[in-house]
Amino acid sequence: xxxVKSECIYCGVGCRLNYVAEKGEIIRVEPVKDDDVxxxxxxxxxxxxxxxxxxxxxxxxLIRETKEEDFKEASWDEAYWFIFNHLKDLEGNxxxxxxxxxxxxxxxxxxxxxxxxxxxxxxxxxCCSRLCHANTIxxxxxxxxxxxxxxxxxxxxxxxxILVIGSxxxxxxxxxxxxxxxxxxxxxxxxxxxSPLNETSxxxxxxxxxxxxxxxxxxxGLINELIRKGVPEDRKSIQGFEQLAEAxxxxxxxxxxxxxxxxxxxxxxxxxxxxxxxxxxIMHGMGLTQSRNGFLNVVSLLNLLILKGGVLLSGRGExxxxxxxxxxxxxxGFLPSLVSRDRLxxxxxxxxxxxAGLNMIQALYLNPVKAVFACDVNLxxxxxxxxxxxxxxxxxxxxxxxxxxNYTVNFANVVLPIAMLIEGNGTITNWERRIRLVxxxxxxxxxxxxxxxxxxxLSKYFGCEKLFPYSDEKEISREIVELVPAYRNVNVEEVYxxxxxxxxxxxxxxxxxxxxxxxxxxxxxxxxxxxxxxxRTPLLFLHNELTSLSETLMNANRKDIEACYMNPxxxxxxxxxxxxxxxxxxxxxxxKVRVKAxxxxxxxxxxxxxxxxxxxxxxxVPLNYTFNTFxxxxxxxxxxxxxxxx
Ligand code: SF4
Numbered sequence: 305x306x307x308v309k310s311e312c313i314y315c316g317v318g319c320r321l322n323y324v325a326e327k328g329e330i331i332r333v334e335p336v337k338d339d340d341v342x343x344x345x346x347x348x349x350x351x352x353x354x355x356x357x358x359x360x361x362x363x364x365x366l367i368r369e370t371k372e373e374d375f376k377e378a379s380w381d382e383a384y385w386f387i388f389n390h391l392k393d394l395e396g397n398x399x400x401x402x403x404x405x406x407x408x409x410x411x412x413x414x415x416x417x418x419x420x421x422x423x424x425x426x427x428x429x430x431c432c433s434r435l436c437h438a439n440t441i442x443x444x445x446x447x448x449x450x451x452x453x454x455x456x457x458x459x460x461x462x463x464x465x466i467l468v469i470g471s472x473x474x475x476x477x478x479x480x481x482x483x484x485x486x487x488x489x490x491x492x493x494x495x496x497x498x499s500p501l502n503e504t505s506x507x508x509x510x511x512x513x514x515x516x517x518x519x520x521x522x523x524x525g526l527i528n529e530l531i532r533k534g535v536p537e538d539r540k541s542i543q544g545f546e547q548l549a550e551a552x553x554x555x556x557x558x559x560x561x562x563x564x565x566x567x568x569x570x571x572x573x574x575x576x577x578x579x580x581x582x583x584x585x586i587m588h589g590m591g592l593t594q595s596r597n598g599f600l601n602v603v604s605l606l607n608l609l610i611l612k613g614g615v616l617l618s619g620r621g622e623x624x625x626x627x628x629x630x631x632x633x634x635x636x637g638f639l640p641s642l643v644s645r646d647r648l649x650x651x652x653x654x655x656x657x658x659x660a661g662l663n664m665i666q667a668l669y670l671n672p673v674k675a676v677f678a679c680d681v682n683l684x685x686x687x688x689x690x691x692x693x694x695x696x697x698x699x700x701x702x703x704x705x706x707x708x709x710n711y712t713v714n715f716a717n718v719v720l721p722i723a724m725l726i727e728g729n730g731t732i733t734n735w736e737r738r739i740r741l742v743x744x745x746x747x748x749x750x751x752x753x754x755x756x757x758x759x760x761x762l763s764k765y766f767g768c769e770k771l772f773p774y775s776d777e778k779e780i781s782r783e784i785v786e787l788v789p790a791y792r793n794v795n796v797e798e799v800y801x802x803x804x805x806x807x808x809x810x811x812x813x814x815x816x817x818x819x820x821x822x823x824x825x826x827x828x829x830x831x832x833x834x835x836x837x838x839x840r841t842p843l844l845f846l847h848n849e850l851t852s853l854s855e856t857l858m859n860a861n862r863k864d865i866e867a868c869y870m871n872p873x874x875x876x877x878x879x880x881x882x883x884x885x886x887x888x889x890x891x892x893x894x895x896k897v898r899v900k901a902x903x904x905x906x907x908x909x910x911x912x913x914x915x916x917x918x919x920x921x922x923x924x925v926p927l928n929y930t931f932n933t934f935x936x937x938x939x940x941x942x943x944x945x946x947x948x949x950x
Contacts, residue, residue, distance in 0.1 A: 309336060309802070310743040311732055312350040313406065313725045314845050316620035317457075317479045318734025319346040321353070323726065323745040330354040330746055340804070341457060341734065347478040348857065349845060353726075356853040360708050362721040363750020371698050371715065380751065380761065387718055388765040390701050394674055396424030396657050400667040403633040404680035405432040405625030407722070407755055408730030408742055410780040412624070414756035414772065415679055416632040421654045422768045426661030427673060430633035431681040432625040434664050438933040439593040440618065441629065443602035447610070449812030451641055451790065452626055452737040455616035456809075460484055463585035465493045465577060466617065469605065470519055470591025470939075474503040475842040477619040480587070493581075495574055497522060498591060500869075500911050501904035503842055510574060513906050514564040516835045516940035517595050517824045522571075523604045524821065525560035527611060528552040529575040539611055544816035548607055551818030563821070565906075584614030591837075594938040598930040600819040607816050620735040621846075623725065627733030630791065630807060631784050635661030643787050651787055652771060665934040668696060669927055675701040679755055680722065684712040685847045685917060688925040688936045689892045705755055707748070710849045711917055722755050723748035730754075730777040731799055737807035739791070741799055756780060824940065832890060832942035834874070836910045838921050841865060848915040866919045869902035869911040870945075878945055885948045888912075890941055893923040896948055910943060 305326045312319045319342035324332040333351045337344040365383035366375035378386065391399065401419035403412040416428045433441070441451050448454060460466070460483040473481040485507060488494060496508035497519060505511050514522050531549050539545070557575075561568040578584065586609055592601045609616060620626055632642045642648060645656050667673045668687065676697075687693050697715040704716040707724045725732070727748040733739050748754075760772035774780050781796045794805040828835065841863040844851045848865070851857045868888060870880070880886055886899045888910070897912070897919050905911050912921045928937045 307334075308743050308745045310726050310745050311740055312346060312623060313353055314349050314623060315477065316622060316625055316735040317341060317477055318623055318732060318738065318740055319350055319479060320740065321346055321350050323354075325746055328746050330357055341738070342479050345479065345482055348843060348860065349851060352854040352856045355856060356850045357724060358749065359853045361749050361752070362706060362709055362719055363752060364721060365751065366719040368717055371717070375719065383718060383720060384762050384765050387703055387762065390717070391423065391675060397427060397659055397662070398674040399423050399425045400427045400429070400662065400664065400673045400676045401425060402664060402676065402678040402681055402683065403428065403430050403628050405430060405622030405628045406680045407725060408624060408728065408732055408777070409627040409631050409784060410730040410777045411679070411755040412628040412633050413631040413780055413784050414759045415677070417652070417771065418759040418763060419677070420648070420656055421652050421771050422763055422766050424657045426635055426657050426659055427667050428633060428661055429635055429664040429667070430625065430628045431664065431683060431686060432622045433629045433634065434935060435594070435686060436590055436621045436935070437593055437625070438935045439598035439602050439930055440588070442599055442933050443606055447603060447606040447817055448814060450808060450810070451629070452807060452809060453616055453618065453735055454809050454811055455618070456736050457483065457617070459615040460585065460617050461487055462583055463487060463492050463615070464583045465495070465581035466585040466587060467495045467497065467578065468504055468508070468587045469497040470593070470601075471587050471589030471618065472498070472502040472504050472840065473587055473619070474507065475840055476589065478842070480617060480619055493577060495577060499906055500837060500909060502839065505904070510570070510577065512566055512570060512574060514566060515906070516837055516909060517597060518564045519592055520597055520601050520604050520819070520821045521555060521560055521563045523601070523608055524552045525555040525557060525571065526575060526578060527604070527608050528555045529557065530579055530611060533575075533579050535611060539613065542610060542814055542816060544818065548816040548818045551820060578612065581612065584612040585617050586614055587617045589618065591939055594935060595940060596928060596930055596937045597822060598935050599933055600822070603817050603819045607818070610814055610816060618735070623734070624732040626735055626737060627731070627739070630733055630788055635663055641788060641790065643789060648787065654771065663934050665927075665929060665936070668693060672696050673700065675703070677703045677705070678712065679705040680707070682710045682712050682847050682849055684715050685920055685922065688922050688938065689927040690920055690923045691893050692927070705758065707752060708849055711847070720758055721748075721750060721752035722758065723752050727752070728754040728777070731781055733807060737790070737809055739794055739799055739805035739807060741802055828942050832944045834908060834910045834943050834945060836868075836888070836890070836912055836924060836941045836943045838912055838914050838925070838938045841913055841915065844915045846915070847917060863913065864898065864900065865913040865915045867898040867900045869900050869905050871905045871907040871909070872901040872903055874907055875899065875901045880945075880947070887946050887948050888924060888943050889946070890924040890926060890943045892926045895919055895921070895923055899945070910945070
């Protein structure tokens with residue numbers, strides 16, 4: 305029996321875990337007592353990884369010419385030729401690459417290098433980043449000049465007040481939330497601003513249920529009142545203060561109360577509490593970012609952060625979503641995390657395309673490409689307007705690199721088996737930009753390989769193998785440190801000895817950027833009178849592809865993830881009975897679901913979980929996104945309800 309210290313495979317908190325392995329199999333997962341991140345208390349998802357790692361695995365390359373055919377098993381050589389023959393005549397801009405936040409920095413880096421240097425495609429766009437926190441990164445870049453969070457996890461311990469807005473850390477970031485609960489026992493106050501209420505709400509001293517997509521009004525109103533009550537001189541001298549004060553002056557408590565649908569007295573209580581705070585913290589999530597106003601929402605939140613001199617504690621979704629973006633998993637022109645094109649050409653010794661790359665919304669819906677390389681993602685469930693997406697995916701040549709069979713396999717022409725994160729060596733970067741070593745715990749099953757090895761091998765078929773001279777992950781890490789400015793000070797040797805490294809975190813500048821509420825964009829009508837809010841539940845992760853394989857997690861989960869939830873009054877008015885099957889519809893699709901009464905849901909809204917493949921909530925989400933980052937609006941979708949006549 306051996307014990308290997310490595311990383312969790314799930315969320316962006318990035319806990320270290322001890323994997324106990326015997327005869328090549330993980331038999332148990334244990335906490336790492338001295339882990340700075342988890343403090344020896346990782347969550348149940350991490351501790352049950354042994355239950356999911358070997359089930360439902362892809363163990364051989366699979367190919368098929370058309371989507372109607374069954375897959376046939378292929379050798380790696382056959383699969384590579386198959387890919388080469390389908391891609392050799394395409395232009396670079398006709399191919400999209402989707403790297404993953406679930407694999408290592410080294411895998412993501414090599415994938416984007418293959419895209420840019422071999423196929424001359426700048427269409428590189430990480431799935432989790434685009435769909436979740438592209439607005440956060442973009443706003444941080446505008447306000448602080450950095451592409452990562454300036455906050456650190458231990459700062460949660462020293463806050464006297466934490467504003468949790470559009471986020472449910474009790475469910476999504478249990479390790480950060482444990483620190484918050486501990487701080488609360490010592491007097492830290494918690495304000496929750498969410499719609500609907502969630503698992504975090506019952507820990508909050510003040511709960512504010514704002515109407516969906518009105519948080520910007522709430523934040524601007526808060527800033528306005530804080531300025532009116534008095535701001536320390538050093539915060540007033542920061543660039544943009546006068547403009548901010550003028551811009552927020554129209555967000556009076558009366559207006560906040562009206563637009564957000566909250567009592568004025570409740571808002572004033574929040575103002576008083578925030579004003580009195582001496583050590584302020586903010587935690588935000590997708591309730592703020594996955595909206596047409598997502599970018600403006602986060603900019604406004606950062607204005608509040610600067611005004612209060614607070615710290616940002618917001619986590620990120622997948623274990624390496626921060627690192628994947630850092631090492632080039634985004635189109636150039638959008639947060640150029642790598643060095644300039646000239647420097648890349650010099651370092652790699654090839655000419656690169658000058659074209660601005662497309663992001664995944666552009667490349668899949670607006671200006672569809674002909675081929676897609678998708679690594680460790682379930683894009684056929686994750687994206688909006690699934691019906692139209694599926695039609696488009698059927699017309700594209702799709703290469704899916706994955707470790708488990710998932711829904712997206714149905715749309716692939718080629719499926720290549722890859723190793724999971726802990727079946728290879730490398731590094732990840734957590735939400736704090738803390739760079740951590742991933743140690744191989746067990747060998748991948750069957751013929752699965754690390755993604756970087758697959759791209760290295762495939763490059764030979766394009767005559768470009770010289771671009772990938774690596775014999776191990778450490779050599780790739782060295783190249784990353786050379787070419788990613790934010791990682792310039794990282795000591796690769798230290799990271800590979802198990803010490804955490806740090807990417808750049810210090811703001812390059814600090815400025816207020818005034819932003820205005822531009823109204824909501826859900827056309828509620830007689831036909832679609834409700835606003836659907838998509839949420840997550842504790843224990844389950846993303847679309848539940850992996851967590852559904854854990855008996856422990858599925859037994860512990862108490863939520864019906866295939867139902868939708870309505871306020872009891874709405875349920876009664878519609879004439880539905882609790883548990884009845886109804887039809888939910890939106891302008892782009894419909895779903896048959898059970899409806900359940902839930903008093904925590906605001907009247908006029910409907911809550912639905914994102915996790916089930918059987919009730920894919922994104923079938924109802926139209927293609928509607930933040931104007932500059934293309935992050936879809938998943939959180940406020942106009943829907944109609946009717947009885948199921950069948
Ligand atoms: Fe894994 Fe996130 Fe849980 Fe930590 S908090 S054990 S990283 S899922």
